[in-house]
Amino acid sequence: MNTQTISDISQAEQGTSLWKDAWLRLRKNHLAVFGLVLLVTFIIIALLTPWIAPYSYQAQDLELGASPPSAAHWLGTDIFGRDLMTQIMYGGRISLAVGFVATTVALLIGVTWGAIAGYVGGRTDAVMMRMVDILYALPFMIFIVLLTVVFGRNMLLLFLAIGAVEWLTMARIMRGQVQSLRQMEFVEAAISLGLSPATLIRRHLVPNALGPIIVYTTLTIPSVMLLEAFLSFLGLGVQPPQTSWGLLISYGAETMEEYPWLLIFPGVALTLTLFSLNFLGDGLRDALDVRGAKD
Amino acid sequence: MALLDVQNLAVSFVTRNGTNMAVDGISFSVELGKITAIIGESGSGKSVACYSLLGLVPMPPGRIDGGRALFEGRDLLQLEESELRKIRGRDIAMIFQDPMTCLNPYMTIGKQLMEPLLYHHRVTTEQARARALELLDEVGIRDPESTIDNYPHQFSGGMRQRVMIAMALINEPKLLIADEPTTALDVTIQAQILKLVAGLQLKRDIGVIFISHDLAVVADIADTIVVMKQGAIVESGNRERIFRNAQHPYTQKLLAAIPTDSKQPRPDAVQPLIQVRNLCTWFDQGRHREPVKAVNDVSFDINRGEVLGLVGESGSGKSTIGRSILRLVPVTSGEVSFDGTDLTTLEGRELKAMRRRMQMIFQDPFASLNPRMTVYDALAEPLLLHRIENRKTVARGVLKLMDDVGLARAFVRKYPHEFSGGQRQRIAIGRALATRPEFIVADEPVSALDVTIQAQILDLMQQLGREYGLTMLFVSHDLAVVRHLADRILVLYKGEVVEQGSGDDLFQRPQQAYTRQLLQSIPGRSLLA
Known part of the structure; x- marks a missing residue:
């Protein structure tokens, strides 16, 4: 490299950021890439469902009733003669939306809360984290039942309720990260440059704390989706005529002995999604591990 | 005959980016009762060379490409792992840079000292304890009777390094390999440890390999100095010759890098830019403990320029x-003025x-x-x-x-x-x-x-x-x-x-x-x- 004298920075060679480095390592992990591909496929299908679903969501054929997989209905039909594949595709929209939206809510609240508590420290930290502890101690089920009793059953509430529970762990992880980063000399350097706390947190602390947060996020989405499935199974979550994988599994379980496909296919859809998220999460944990980055 | 005779040792690491020669055909020897110092910068292969002798370099990615290492007539590089394990710790012992990571934090130092004795030799617990006490005394631990049952964190850095040395000596090794043993320590403590190593080596008549990045550190204790750069030995010889008459430009550069001159104060610097008056910075330790008085009533000026x-x-x-x-830490009391403005x-x-x-x-x-x-x-x-x-x-x-x-x-x-x-x-x-x-x-x-x-x-x-x-x-x-x-x-x-x-x-x-x-x-x- 004899470009000692370049006059414009665009001539300089682009370095390898830690993100890029992590991506290069993630790419070598076949299981994680498989998870990522599967997940993206599911998301694309979910987005395109209204256009690509084989039948309309309302279409039913009461004459047909529950029928096993066939050429007309690849995954069979339910007791009302509705196409199961269509049901699963529409259910996936709700399940994935709950998973991603609730996790995003949790991520935003948790990261902000944890970063502030960890950065400010002292009494502020103590008060903020005690609030987290108190929320942790609330029995989740009672919380949800109370919410549905007071506000009625609706989707938005479900997102909020799940997000409101999942952000607690996120806040704790973020706080721990920020506390240890705060001791680093580059943070002191940023303080002595005169950066405002908000800029400092945004530019220096959050990007460096994101590794574990991203990993935890990919592992939170499946737990949120399971939670939704569980609540729907109990009748507290998604309500007909809307559907979700949890609801489909719940119906399938009722008629498991006569019509097993009604349980198996929604179960497979949920399981595959959870698997791919977990594989991806594992892969990300290995790829983002800074100790591994040094060799 | 030399205690350890290393000939044409070559070690390389195979990584995804190709093969990397870490040690490129080096030869040196260690005599009983002498200290051989291996000097080099990070990445010069000085540690890898010594670790590979004891089979402590992970393989793969490490690989020994050739050479011999005769220890009392036996080639260490050809030994089975089981035979090497017997030599390691008993005939050849090591001390490391960071004593804290080498001591088990959940065991008292007494137990850790006695363990190898009870394992390698048939002695009773009382005999082992007596031996441990003797050694702690020898490495300069004050009042070993009352400290032998303490845990590693209860010792200071220098004391921990002494405990490490005692552990290395407990099986009466013939060769001691010390890898930067004083780098993590304060100067005054470093001087004590260096004196201790040199004294023990004389008294026990053992061979020592002292690995360091700093020529000055070994200036007082080494008999032979080996200077390594990029996996090869650039120069070796006895201490006086290296210091008085270094031949290789790299050695000369190392010597020149040790500052020996004294800067003359500037006569024109008289106007204070910074005035520190009665500065106290204390760190609270909780309600019931005395604060740590990190800075206590310090006053001085720094003149412009x-x-x-x-x-x-x-x-x-x-x-x-x-x-x-x-203002990176909160000041407890006192005044710091910068160009006439109070910063606190x-x-x-x-x-x-x-x-x-x-x-x-x-x-x-x-x-x-x-x-x-x-x-x-x-x-x-x-x-x-x-x-x-x-x-x-x-x-x-x-x-x-x-x-x-x-x-x-x-x-x-x-x-x-x-x-x-x-x-x-x-x-x-x-x-x-x-x-x-x-x-x-x-x-x-x-x-x-x-x-x-x-x-x-x-x-x-x-x-x-x-x-x-x-x-x-x-x-x-x-x-x-x-x-x-x-x-x-x-x-x-x-x-x-x-x-x-x-x-x-x-x-x-x-x-x-x-x-x-x-x-x-x-x-x-x-x-x-």
Whole structure:
């Protein structure tokens, strides 16, 4: 490299950021890439469902009733003669939306809360984290039942309720990260440059704390989706005529002995999604591990 | 016959980026009752060479490509792992740089000392305990009877290193390999440990391999010195010859990198820029415990254009003073004025304006740069924050800084992990200079660097100090470096100023006992003076 004298920075060679480095390592992990591909496929299908679903969501054929997989209905039909594949595709929209939206809510609240508590420290930290502890101690089920009793059953509430529970762990992880980063000399350097706390947190602390947060996020989405499935199974979550994988599994379980496909296919859809998220999460944990980055 | 005779040892590492020759056909020997020092910078292969003898280099990726290592007539490189294990710890023992990570924190040191005895030899618990006590006494642990049942964290760094040495000696090895055993310690403690190693080696008539990056450290104790660079031996010979008559340019460079001169104070520096009065910085330990008085009633001035050296061992409060001036730690009481303005009460915009005028250079260049920001981002941040450049001109400002600190402009979009330690320190210096400060606190800026890199960075700091007209507080535990760089020196002990004066005053006419003790601890005084 004899470009000692370049006059414009665009001539300089682009370095390898830690993100890029992590991506290069993630790419070598076949299981994680498989998870990522599967997940993206599911998301694309979910987005395109209204256009690509084989039948309309309302279409039913009461004459047909529950029928096993066939050429007309690849995954069979339910007791009302509705196409199961269509049901699963529409259910996936709700399940994935709950998973991603609730996790995003949790991520935003948790990261902000944890970063502030960890950065400010002292009494502020103590008060903020005690609030987290108190929320942790609330029995989740009672919380949800109370919410549905007071506000009625609706989707938005479900997102909020799940997000409101999942952000607690996120806040704790973020706080721990920020506390240890705060001791680093580059943070002191940023303080002595005169950066405002908000800029400092945004530019220096959050990007460096994101590794574990991203990993935890990919592992939170499946737990949120399971939670939704569980609540729907109990009748507290998604309500007909809307559907979700949890609801489909719940119906399938009722008629498991006569019509097993009604349980198996929604179960497979949920399981595959959870698997791919977990594989991806594992892969990300290995790829983002800074100790591994040094060799 | 030599105790250990290494011939043409070659070790390489096979990585995804190709094969890397770590040790390239080196030969050396160790005699009973002699100390062989292996000197080299990080990456020179000095540790790999010794670890591979004991089968401690993980294979793969490591690979021994050839050579012989005769230990009492047996080739260590050809031995089975089970035979090697018997030799390791019994005939050849090792001590490491960081004693804390080598001791089990959940076991008392007594138990850890007795374990190998009970394992290798048939002795009763009482006999083993008696032997352990004897050894602790031998390595200079005061009152071993009452400390033998303590846990590692209850010892200081120096004491832990003594315990490690006792553990290494317990099976009466014939060869002791010491890998940078004093690098993590204070100068005064380092001097004690060096004396201990040399004494034990004489008394027990064993061979010692002493691995270090610093020629000065081994100047007083080594019999033979082996200088390594990039996996090969560039020069070896007895101590006097290496120090008096080094042949190889690299050895000469290493010797030249040890500062021996004393800077003459500037006569024109009389106007104080910074006045510190009765500064106290205490750290609370909770309600029921005495606060730690890191800095206690310290007063001094720093004159405009002057370099003030601050020396002391760890825990003397020297770093805390620098951080207190810069308002990086809260000050308990006292006054710090900068150009007539009291810094301790500033807030908000006024503080930010003041921060522009004073900056800091940190010790660890691996921790002082944000790993997610390119050099460009790191240098542009202060320029934009303090409106020294606008969005259009910032690129030019960044490139100018790169030129000033001697970094190739082509690296401007690289990330910190793509640079070496010395280069990173240059980036950190560039960032500190970006705000055009008048005052810089340099907190051990070269202690994490290799010796030859140290000299380069010190030169750069001196040159930039003149160009930018900087006033500097130079914090270091290394007296020789401070003497080379500072106009005046302040000696700190337990948070209080013990003595101050010019380099020559302190070195030739120390008034206080503590200063004299510090001076006597400087390694290699006899050969370097």
